Amino acid sequence: MRRGNIIKLAALVLLVVAAVALSIKPLVDPAKGIPLGLDLRGGVHLVLQAEPNKNGAPITNDDMDKAKAIIAKRVNDLGVSEPIVQTDYIKKRIVIDLAGVTDPDKAVDILKTTAKLTFRDPQGNVVIQGDDLKDAKGGQGQQSGYVVNLTFSSDGAKKFADLTTKLIGQRLGVYLDDKLLTNPTVNTPILNGQAEITGYATLEEAANHAVLMRSGSLPVSMSIAEKRQVGASLGVDSLHRSIRAGIYGLIFIYLFMLVFYRLPGVVADFSLIVYGLIVLWVFWMFRVVLTLPGIAGFILSIGMAVDFNIIIYERVKEEIRAGKSLRAGVESGFSRAFITVIDAHVTTFIAAMTLYTFGTGSIKGFAMTLGIGIIASLFTAITFTRLVLRLTVGISPKMNTTWFGVRRDV
Amino acid sequence: MQTGHPATYDEVKKIHPLYFNVVKKRYWWFAISLLIIIPGVISLFMQGLNLGIDFKGGTMIDMTFKKAVTQTAITDTMKSVGLEGSVQLSNGDTAALIRTEALEESKRNELLAAVETKVGEYDKTSLKEDKVGPAMGQELTRNAIYALIIAMGLMIAYITIRFQFVFAISGIVALLHDVFLVIGLFSLFQWEIDSSFVAAILTIFGYSINDTVIIFDRIRENEAKMKRGEIYEEMVDKSIWQTMRRSINTVVTVLISLLSVFILGGESTRMFSLAMLIGVFSGAYSSIFNASQILVEIKTRMKKPRKGGKPVRA
Numbered sequence: 001m002r003r004g005n006i007i008k009l010a011a012l013v014l015l016v017v018a019a020v021a022l023s024i025k026p027l028v029d030p031a032k033g034i035p036l037g038l039d040l041r042g043g044v045h046l047v048l049q050a051e052p053n054k055n056g057a058p059i060t061n062d063d064m065d066k067a068k069a070i071i072a073k074r075v076n077d078l079g080v081s082e083p084i085v086q087t088d089y090i091k092k093r094i095v096i097d098l099a100g101v102t103d104p105d106k107a108v109d110i111l112k113t114t115a116k117l118t119f120r121d122p123q124g125n126v127v128i129q130g131d132d133l134k135d136a137k138g139g140q141g142q143q144s145g146y147v148v149n150l151t152f153s154s155d156g157a158k159k160f161a162d163l164t165t166k167l168i169g170q171r172l173g174v175y176l177d178d179k180l181l182t183n184p185t186v187n188t189p190i191l192n193g194q195a196e197i198t199g200y201a202t203l204e205e206a207a208n209h210a211v212l213m214r215s216g217s218l219p220v221s222m223s224i225a226e227k228r229q230v231g232a233s234l235g236v237d238s239l240h241r242s243i244r245a246g247i248y249g250l251i252f253i254y255l256f257m258l259v260f261y262r263l264p265g266v267v268a269d270f271s272l273i274v275y276g277l278i279v280l281w282v283f284w285m286f287r288v289v290l291t292l293p294g295i296a297g298f299i300l301s302i303g304m305a306v307d308f309n310i311i312i313y314e315r316v317k318e319e320i321r322a323g324k325s326l327r328a329g330v331e332s333g334f335s336r337a338f339i340t341v342i343d344a345h346v347t348t349f350i351a352a353m354t355l356y357t358f359g360t361g362s363i364k365g366f367a368m369t370l371g372i373g374i375i376a377s378l379f380t381a382i383t384f385t386r387l388v389l390r391l392t393v394g395i396s397p398k399m400n401t402t403w404f405g406v407r408r409d410v
Numbered sequence: 411m412q413t414g415h416p417a418t419y420d421e422v423k424k425i426h427p428l429y430f431n432v433v434k435k436r437y438w439w440f441a442i443s444l445l446i447i448i449p450g451v452i453s454l455f456m457q458g459l460n461l462g463i464d465f466k467g468g469t470m471i472d473m474t475f476k477k478a479v480t481q482t483a484i485t486d487t488m489k490s491v492g493l494e495g496s497v498q499l500s501n502g503d504t505a506a507l508i509r510t511e512a513l514e515e516s517k518r519n520e521l522l523a524a525v526e527t528k529v530g531e532y533d534k535t536s537l538k539e540d541k542v543g544p545a546m547g548q549e550l551t552r553n554a555i556y557a558l559i560i561a562m563g564l565m566i567a568y569i570t571i572r573f574q575f576v577f578a579i580s581g582i583v584a585l586l587h588d589v590f591l592v593i594g595l596f597s598l599f600q601w602e603i604d605s606s607f608v609a610a611i612l613t614i615f616g617y618s619i620n621d622t623v624i625i626f627d628r629i630r631e632n633e634a635k636m637k638r639g640e641i642y643e644e645m646v647d648k649s650i651w652q653t654m655r656r657s658i659n660t661v662v663t664v665l666i667s668l669l670s671v672f673i674l675g676g677e678s679t680r681m682f683s684l685a686m687l688i689g690v691f692s693g694a695y696s697s698i699f700n701a702s703q704i705l706v707e708i709k710t711r712m713k714k715p716r717k718g719g720k721p722v723r724a
Contacts, residue, residue, distance in 0.1 A: 225546050355609060
């Protein structure tokens with residue numbers, strides 16, 4: 001019994017040490033690790049608001065989709081690793097997050113301009129303007145693969161007929177601004193204004209191009225409703241500062257727990273490591289973007305995670321004082337404290353959820369880390385802490401209760 | 411082996427060397443709370459809060475220059491492009507925080523170019539810029555109020571289900587105590603608030619009630635075991651003391667983590683951690699000294715009229 005427990009505990013310690021050692025690299029990996037928000041590595045956050053049309057026509061969801069498709073394409077051209085482009089149909093907004101963009105000024109510049117669709121001949125001359133195109137739709141091809149079906153306006157149909165007659169066997173360039181979107185070969189003259197671009201591997205790809213073509217320029221004018229820009233070196237500086245704050249916070253909490261709770265304090269400190277690992281891996285798994293308020297939330301949640309241990313230990317102490325043995329005390333203390341812990345933390349969780357629902361941007365990040373923190377600390381407490389505490393008190397039935405901060409004589 | 415029995419009131423008193431009756435002195439605690447809250451609330455009505463651009467809308471540019479600069483140089487440059495606003499220098503006059511109306515991109519570029527030529531070169535990689543349109547600011551305020559109301563409603567519902575409605579009311583009063591204390595102090599000292607302040611208030615919301623619930627949980631447990639002849643007030647006093655160590659130790663650990671963010675976390679999280687520090691401290695105070703006392707107050711007042719014969723019903 002005794003030896004068995006000691007071996008199990010030693011194995012657990014080794015396991016956790018190994019887990020920590022193996023986790024560091026994948027978690028902080030710049031490409032695949034926990035994604036850092038733009039306030040931690042520089043970048044720009046934009047909220048584009050669609051302005052009401054001058055003629056009073058309502059802005060449709062289709063307009064928003066078109067605008068988003070164009071913006072997403074431009075964003076991809078910027079070469080940012082994990083850009084976020086989201087549409088808010090109700091408020092007619094597009095939210096763009098570009099973390100790690102090297103030149104935020106240029107990025108904003110590019111996103112602001114309105115794209116223009118043109119058809120060009122092999123020499124690069126513009127032959128048809130985007131406004132001559134009436135519609136473009138992705139669909140299934142007649143033989144195989146997927147296609148984009150183009151419909152031209154009556155004016156455009158004439159131009160296109162001329163063009164395709166002239167350029168037969170040559171390539172026609174379809175440009176969005178100055179970027180080549182696709183350059184199909186003209187097979188036959190198309191006289192009725194109904195063209196088909198073939199050779200798409202997936203429907204998604206075809207539909208995507210169709211959206212870009214039929215949108216041409218941004219269908220609605222957009223203004224910047226919100227912009228948050230952080231320089232790269234400032235971001236790195238913030239990251240280092242918050243890591244340092246976290247480390248110092250952790251050290252002092254460790255010391256506090258050791259001084260006040262002795263042996264269980266060691267268990268608590270050990271559980272905290274496991275807690276931290278779980279939270280970070282959850283961030284990693286769900287690609288939770290870590291922001292400055294997010295780190296603050298994480299550090300705060302460490303303080304709260306200790307709370308579970310404190311509630312449980314105080315309860316165990318009481319049970320021992322009431323005359324129970326160490327092991328019985330741990331068991332009943334745990335089950336009794338568990339109800340308390342649930343009731344108490346549901347309230348914090350409610351607050352975190354409300355924040356997440358109503359918050360925007362970095363506030364959402366904070367609420368997310370806080371919420372994950374609460375669940376993770378609950379999980380750690382009922383699995384890991386309980387196991388380690390059981391093993392520890394099981395080492396010897398004669399274990400001195402002063403190690404638990406309880407004097408028997410009172 | 412001794413047979414266990416739940417601790418008696420006298421035993422609980424004996425364990426704590428600093429024991430004093432926290433319930434009996436309740437009017438003192440209420441007075442202390444009011445003494446801090448009332449000036450804050452008055453200030454809130456008189457001068458309001460110092461709202462940052464997140465609420466009001468505007469542009470805020472934080473830039474670091476390569477050499478020391480002067481405030482007038484920047485203000486003059488702003489005037490030259492037709493802008494008004496405030497400038498705050500720090501870090502040996504090399505860092506400037508410029509606040510002005512919400513700038514269009516072209517205007518913003520014009521300003522930055524003018525600053526570069528007239529004031530001095532600045533480090534582009536450490537530039538921080540926040541622009542919030544006026545509509546966005548209003549939305550934030552509205553959402554913050556919605557969030558507070560909804561969170562409060564959910565908590566009342568949860569506590570009523572798990573405890574009793576009187577517990578929920580006492581808890582919420584203690585909670586409002588913390589929120590008003592923080593908002594009041596921020597108004598009194600005119601500390602600027604931004605969107606993270608909303609997050610801080612909501613977290614205080616959740617955290618403070620958490621503290622209170624721990625004590626309520628003990629009251630619930632002891633109430634069920636109450637024997638004939640035991641006084642409610644004493645049972646509550648006992649419950650508070652039984653959870654005292656937990657209340658204090660938890661606050662200490664949370665304060666440790668907040669202090670490290672406050673001191674080491676840098677400028678952008680300072681106001682957030684300050685609000686949280688005050689809120690958590692106040693939350694601990696109101697949980698120990700106010701919430702259960704309010705509960706006792708309501709419970710005793712609800713019972714008394716029956717003896718006097720006159721039912722209280724308006």
